[in-house]
Amino acid sequence: MSIDELLTEEEITLREKVQDFVKWVPRGLLLDMDADKIKYPMEFIREAGKRNLLGLRFDKKWGGLGLPWSSEIVALEEVGLLGTSLGCLYSLFSIVGEAIHVFGTEEQKQRFLIPMLKGEIGVAEGLTEPRGGSDFFAATTKATRKSNMFYLNGQKRFVVGAEGAGLLLVYAKVEGIDDPKKAMTAFLVERSSPGIKIEHVYGLMGTRGGGTGRLVFNDAAVPVENVLGGESGIGTGTSVFHQMMVPERLTSAGAAVGMARGSFEVAARYADKRKAFGRKIRAFEAVSAKISESLTLLDASRAINHLAAKTANAPVPAGQIRQMVSEAKKFSTKSAWKIVNLAMQIMGGIGYTNIYPIEKMLRDIRLITIWTGTNEIMDLVIQHEFYKEFLSKDMKSRNIEYDAEGANLPDEKIYNDEE
Numbered sequence: 001m002s003i004d005e006l007l008t009e010e011e012i013t014l015r016e017k018v019q020d021f022v023k024w025v026p027r028g029l030l031l032d033m034d035a036d037k038i039k040y041p042m043e044f045i046r047e048a049g050k051r052n053l054l055g056l057r058f059d060k061k062w063g064g065l066g067l068p069w070s071s072e073i074v075a076l077e078e079v080g081l082l083g084t085s086l087g088c089l090y091s092l093f094s095i096v097g098e099a100i101h102v103f104g105t106e107e108q109k110q111r112f113l114i115p116m117l118k119g120e121i122g123v124a125e126g127l128t129e130p131r132g133g134s135d136f137f138a139a140t141t142k143a144t145r146k147s148n149m150f151y152l153n154g155q156k157r158f159v160v161g162a163e164g165a166g167l168l169l170v171y172a173k174v175e176g177i178d179d180p181k182k183a184m185t186a187f188l189v190e191r192s193s194p195g196i197k198i199e200h201v202y203g204l205m206g207t208r209g210g211g212t213g214r215l216v217f218n219d220a221a222v223p224v225e226n227v228l229g230g231e232s233g234i235g236t237g238t239s240v241f242h243q244m245m246v247p248e249r250l251t252s253a254g255a256a257v258g259m260a261r262g263s264f265e266v267a268a269r270y271a272d273k274r275k276a277f278g279r280k281i282r283a284f285e286a287v288s289a290k291i292s293e294s295l296t297l298l299d300a301s302r303a304i305n306h307l308a309a310k311t312a313n314a315p316v317p318a319g320q321i322r323q324m325v326s327e328a329k330k331f332s333t334k335s336a337w338k339i340v341n342l343a344m345q346i347m348g349g350i351g352y353t354n355i356y357p358i359e360k361m362l363r364d365i366r367l368i369t370i371w372t373g374t375n376e377i378m379d380l381v382i383q384h385e386f387y388k389e390f391l392s393k394d395m396k397s398r399n400i401e402y403d404a405e406g407a408n409l410p411d412e413k414i415y416n417d418e419e
């Protein structure tokens, strides 16, 4: 049984549409992006919008397709074949779109979500700051209110689309509110607003061509109507952040499978053609074991991603969704890194050259274990959410602790918990 048995007919058709779109992407665009000749590939976004492939989960009313998460996972695997940069630019519509779809006012959905999903404006998100990304609530960007305007001061770094996106979703703390979680607010900032400057565009190991930069806000004026959710959205940034972390991490998990699959398939074909010692190299156990290991990891990643996708759409506590999504992000990105490395090893020296795309994918993929929350942060979330639920529930199944021969010797069960 392959993962296809779990998909609906609609999802198989969607996959074909996404495959057509992914095949449309000119090879020259990929090469120019990797050569840093492109600042922001707006043509890619326009084409995705034209084909109605952006924001698949959002209501048809706003230009989405009203599909479940499992469908987006199917689409992401195909988009992942294009590498991290285009995968990210595609996913940003799901991430920023989620924030606007769930928390935005009707007017904000009209003004921003509709043109976004048509591929008319590019989007970016500013969470990370120079002083730290993992510790999100330590962010120091401030928003000061004067009448009906907020003035943003601070910096955001590593913003993909810093150079080319027309709309930025930026988090800042509203001055005058002491509790950082209550002060955190999401702003829809138009790139053309005065007071926004790019101070640095980063030279990256991979994931190039998206214009990843550091943005400086110097009294950047944002009207109150651009607070996500309007006046009542002030101070709701913590909820927005938690909601956005679902697409943030699930898109990384979904696209990781595509990146790994693409590299694996190149290596699998090579192993069937290349000969050494008079035999196809795939006849050697050390090579065929790498093929088997990669296939197993690919299917395990698909399975965990689909489980996380089902959980994300289920009426379950938010903590359960956070746990599953974090497990999927950690497992799929870690597996993808391993699979691309195995692909390079299978190919020998030529895999390290630009004759094949494995070296580019390896450079790209290194990032996905780091961004959208590092995999160390995923570990923190996973165990935290597990304990919260585990310790609060009565066990329904057999507790094997009491099956041990010495189970009823309390003097031997010492926990050092006395005061």
Ligand SMILES: Cc1cc2nc3c(=O)[nH]c(=O)nc-3n(C[C@H](O)[C@H](O)[C@H](O)COP(=O)(O)OP(=O)(O)OC[C@H]3O[C@@H](n4cnc5c(N)ncnc54)[C@H](O)[C@@H]3O)c2cc1C
Pocket (backbone or CB within 6 Å): 124, 125, 126, 127, 128, 129, 131, 132, 133, 134, 135, 157, 158, 159, 160, 204, 207, 212, 367, 370, 371, 372, 373, 374, 375, 376, 377, 380
């Ligand atoms: C190319 C690129 C594109 C990016 N795109 C965006 C974007 O578009 N928008 C955006 O907002 N951000 C973006 N990021 C930022 C990215 O999400 C952060 O880099 C990431 O979350 C880590 O934050 P940091 O770099 O500040 O590392 P730090 O938070 O300084 O972490 C450094 C190390 O310490 C570890 N660490 C930190 N805290 C803990 C802890 N409590 N327990 C265990 N280990 C810990 C981390 O795992 C890591 O290994 C991008 C980054 C890159 C490189």
